[in-house]
Each structure stands twice: as C-alpha cells, then as structure tokens.
C-alpha cells in the first residue's frame with residue numbers, strides 16, 4: 001500500500017472515531033502540559049532564587065550574636081553572647097580582608113504619617129549598609145557618620161512604606177512617627193522587589209543604628225554586623241580573620257565554641273536552593289502523576305477500542321491488507337494522535353506557564369528537557385498502546401480477527 | 406445427472422480453477438473436538454456458478470472461509486489457479502484475497518461509521534491505483550448493485566438488503582476472478598434477492614466464477630451447479646437442470662412491485 005493510502009486510511013479512521021481520538025489526545029495534552037508547566041515553575045523558582053542571591057552580593061558576611069544553631073537548638077549560650085559597636089569597629093580596623101562594615105539592630109512597629117499608618121520593620125544600620133547590599137537611594141540622601149555619631153532622628157523609607165504612608169506627596173522632608181518618636185524622612189530607597197523567599201524587600205525603614213538603639217529598642221548590643229569582604233575571593237579569609245578577632249575580643253579559650261555565628265552567601269544559597277529543590281521535586285512529582293494519569297487514559301482508550309479495531313483489522317485483511325499495511329496504518333494513526341496531542345500539550349503548557357507567572361508574579365522557565373521528557377513519554381505510551389493491540393490482531397488469521405469478541 | 410458422493414464430475418484438469426483434496430477442519434474447544442469439515446474433495450472450473458446448500462452447522466461457512474484464504478484447513482490441500490495455497494506466506498495470501506477473490510460475508514462485515522463508497526473503496530486501498538480510479542470503480546460497483554443513489558450513506562442508514570449490496574459491491578470492485586458469497590440473500594426480500602442474483606449472473610456471464618451459500622432452493626436454482634453439504638461432507642453435487650435467469654424473472658416482477666409501493 002502506498003504511503004498516501006496509508007495516510008488516507010489513518011486519517012479516515014481518526015475522523016471516524018472523533019470522540020476516541022479526542023479523548024486519547026486529551027490524555028496526552030494534559031500530561032504534556034502539566035509536566036511542562038510544573039517543571040517551568042520549579043525551574044523558575046530555582047532561577048530567581050539563584051539570581052537574587054547573586055544580586056545580594058557574593059562577598060557579604062553576616063555576623064550574628066550567639067552560637068551556631070544546630071537543628072534549631074541554641075548551643076552553649078555563654079556570658080558574652082553579644083556583639084558590640086566596639087566589635088564592629090575592631091573588625092573594620094583590624095581585619096585587612098574586610099571592606100565595609102555596617103553594625104545593625106532591628107525594631108518593629110507602627111509608623112504614622114499624618115492620618116496614615118503602616119506596620120513595618122525598622123532596620124538600624126551604618127552608612128555603608130547600602131553599598132554592602134548593593135542598594136541605592138532613589139530620592140533624597142542617606143545618613144552619614146555624623147548622623148550615626150549624634151544619633152539623629154532621620155530615616156530612609158523603602159518604596160513600599162513610602163507608597164503607603166505618602167500616597168500623594170513626596171515623603172522627603174516630611175516627618176514620620178515611629179513608635180511615637182518623630183523621625184525626619186531624608187530619602188527613599190530604590191525598588192528592590194521580592195526576595196527569594198517571596199518577602200517584599202521594600203517594606204522596610206532604615207535609620208542610623210545608634211538612633212534605633214537609643215530611641216526605639218533601648219538595647220545596647222547589636223543584632224547583627226553586616227560585612228563585605230574586599231572581594232568575593234577573600235570571603236573565607238575575611239571570615240577567618242573575623243572569627244579570630246572576635247574570639248580574642250570575647251576572651252574565648254581554645255575549647256570554647258564560638259559565641260557568634262558568621263553566615264556567608266554560600267550558606268544562604270544552600271539553604272534557599274534546598275527549599276527550591278524541595279519545591280521542584282514536589283512539582284515534578286505532581287507532574288509525573290498527571291503524566292501517569294494521562295498515560296493511563298491513553299492506555300484505556302486504546303485498549304477499549306481493541307474489539308472494534310480487531311474486527312476492523314479482520315475486515316481490512318479480508319480484502320487484502322497485509323500485516324504490514326495494518327501495522328503502518330495503526331502506527332501512523334498513533335503517531336498522528338500523539339504528535340497532535342503532544343504539540344497541543346506543549347502549547348497549553350507554555351501558555352499555562354506564562355499565565356501562572358503572570359498571576360503569581362513568579363518567573364517560569366521552560367526547558368527543552370521538560371518538553372522532550374513529556375512529549376517522549378506521551379508518544380511512547382500512545383504509540384505502544386495504539387500499536388501493540390493492532391500488532392496482535394494483525395498476526396491473527398483474518399477469520400479469527402473477524403470473529404474476535 | 407447426479408455426481409457421486411464427494412467427487413466432482415470428471416473435467417480436464419488444466420481448466421480447474423479450484424482443486425480441493427480431502428479438506429478437513431477441526432476446531433478444538435477445550436476437550437471437545439468439533440469436526441466442521443471431514444474430508445471434502447472437489448474441483449471447480451473457471452466460469453462456474455455453484456450454489457452450496459446444507460443444513461445449519463454443516464460446514465458451509467467454514468468451507469467458504471478456507472476457499473477465501475481467510476482460514477486454514479486442518480488437513481488436506483487447496484489449489485487455486487494451480488497454486489497450492491497452503492504453501493503461501495501471509496503476504497501472498499493477502500495478495501490473493503486482494504486480487505483474485507471477492508468475499509461477501511454472512512454478516513455483512515462493513516466498517517461502521519464509514520460511508521458506502523469508502524467501504525467499497527477499501528480493497529482498492531491495498532492495490533496500486535490512483536484515487537480517481539478508485540473513486541470511479543467504487544461508484545461503478547455501487548451502481549452495478551443498484552446503490553448509485555446511496556453512495557454516501559453510512560451502514561446504519563441503510564437497510565439490511567442495501568448493506569448486503571454494499572458488501573457485494575466491495576467484493577466486485579477489484580474485478581476478482583472468484584466471488585465467494587456466504588448467504589448473500591439471507592436478509593433480503595424476494596425481489597431484492599433476485600436482483601442480487603441478477604448481479605451474480607451478469608458477473609458470471611463475464612467469466613467470473615461464483616460460489617454462493619444459500620438455504621433457499623429457489624436461489625440455488627439460479628446457479629449452474631448445486632452442492633449439498635451434510636455434517637462436514639459433500640452429500641450431493643449435481644448440475645442444475647434448467648438454471649433460472651434472473652433478468653427474465655425481474656422483467657415479470659415490476660408490475661407487482663409497483664403496486665406494493667403504492
């Protein structure tokens with residue numbers, strides 16, 4: 001039989017059984033679309049986490065008071081589990097691999113401007129905070145060493161806070177009351193967007209750490225010290241220098257554990273990618289379930305139609321079809337179905353992914369791998385279950401195929 | 406003239422289209438053996454018109470299926486056009502079914518949800534011909550069985566008689582040298598039966614060999630030779646004394662038919 005005739009037979013057969021063809025394709029469409037969309041979300045999450053971590057700067061170290069937490073248990077809280085301004089100054093002074101240092105403290109609270117109010121976090125920092133975090137001021141100024149020394153009541157608003165407290169006018173030069181202490185707004189930070197964990201990084205107020213400590217928290221010690229190494233390559237040297245210095249300053253002897261913790265971006269990245277890995281695995285398992293369900297759907301439809309198809313095969317053989325004509329026809333049918341279904345599935349998957357990223361504000365990445373995987377799997381199932389029963393029938397005597405119940 | 410049991414009257418062997426020797430078919434149903442055919446021998450020459458009769462279960466369909474290369478005998482040989490069919494491969498058998506044999510089934514065995522013309526075109530899909538030629542031949546075959554106006558109907562939109570005629574058209578479309586018909590008139594009224602027999606007689610006049618199974622002696626009397634089966638064997642084999650001619654009978658029938666219609 002000529003190829004043309006095979007194609008004619010295959011298309012006629014598919015057309016004749018529109019419902020069955022459609023249902024088979026539906027299984028493939030759902031399977032392919034689900035896998036593509038799910039993997040796109042997972043990959044997108046991973047990508048955005050990696051990007052934001054590298055945007056944070058790879059040479060940043062965060063020094064926290066207290067020993068390393070292992071499995072959530074606070075280990076060995078000694079007498080000197082504190083970080084002081086002097087520690088920060090000593091780091092700046094004595095660690096050659098350290099570039100910038102920003103002592104930090106933190107307060108939370110209600111912020112009032114006119115008749116509007118907003119609950120947010122107040123970050124007390126040094127003047128180098130912005131440079132360490134690779135952040136900039138969009139309007140106005142940032143505070144200076146002088147502001148730190150005299151603990152001036154000035155602050156810089158994150159974009160979200162600014163938008164919420166001053167929807168109509170420019171906040172710069174206005175006053176806000178933080179926990180009833182009046183602060184003068186001297187600047188607004190550039191928009192930074194969400195971080196890897198989905199938190200709004202612009203929902204923040206930064207102020208001199210001295211002011212925050214003396215006016216808001218009345219807590220003399222530092223909550224953290226933000227440090228940048230002079231280059232990403234120096235990060236571990238800087239970490240070692242800081243550790244030595246702080247152990248000495250805190251008078252720890254050889255067997256004492258550190259009473260502070262130094263985190264670097266690599267640690268953060270590991271933690272974050274571990275989270276997104278779990279997410280990707282979760283999504284991938286959902287996707288493989290739908291692929292499996294789609295596959296079972298295809299299988300069902302194909303097997304259910306076997307009786308009818310076996311008789312059809314008998315009729316075709318009785319008028320002169322050779323086994324190979326039958327096999328080619330069924331193979332072509334299965335391929336046409338799987339290809340149409342697979343391509344439609346890819347389209348749905350791609351469109352679905354972009355709809356999801358539009359709604360969830362989450363980047364999605366469609367990889368060749370996910371397309372090849374889902375497409376290949378669906379086609380394999382479609383072809384196998386479309387072809388295998390046909391092959392069996394084509395090996396029968398025509399009369400047995402005709403009599404098949 | 407009555408032939409002796411189990412043997413055909415002597416004919417020159419080179420004219421034999423079909424030669425069958427000691428053909429047997431046994432079905433194994435678990436422990437039980439069903440002997441559908443128990444040693445059939447006969448010869449059929451080119452251009453014969455044979456009616457096969459016999460009680461239900463006597464093995465007629467089994468015999469026809471083997472002649473049609475749809476089934477294989479348990480024992481015995483079947484020679485068609487000097488080729489021993491038992492030695493042919495599956496593909497060669499398919500080719501014989503496609504080129505030499507037109508088969509009309511007891512149940513019509515049409516493809517459902519497939520128009521009359523597509524059903525009739527089916528054998529041509531498996532032989533090399535153009536789409537245009539295929540279409541024309543299918544139309545011609547449908548016209549030959551009086552279904553020129555039902556070309557695009559689906560089987561479920563056709564009466565039993567019309568479906569049977571589609572099946573006949575499908576058997577004719579490839580210009581086979583033999584037409585095998587298993588009770589082609591089983592579901593038809595007497596007039597339509599005669600019409601189908603007229604089609605067969607016309608084909609036979611063109612030299613096509615025809616074997617048909619029937620229960621009705623009336624129908625058998627259109628054939629030139631009548632074979633009766635009993636219990637998987639040939640009980641009698643004789644020429645029809647004075648075969649009826651369908652076209653003449655049809656000419657006498659219309660008057661009645663038109664009255665029926667009104």
Ligand SMILES: Nc1ncnc2c1ncn2[C@@H]1O[C@H](COP(=O)(O)OP(=O)(O)OP(=O)(O)O)[C@@H](O)[C@H]1O
Pocket residue numbers: 432433434439440441459460461462463464465466467468511
């Ligand atoms: N596939 C089969 N398996 C088992 N037994 C079968 C099979 N086909 C036919 N038989 C048996 O073989 C015998 C002959 O059957 P066959 O169909 O040839 O009869 P028939 O002469 O065509 O009858 P009818 O006039 O009713 O069509 C019957 O006894 C039947 O039960």
Ligand SMILES: [Mg+2]
Pocket residue numbers: 465466467511587
């Ligand atoms: Mg029968």
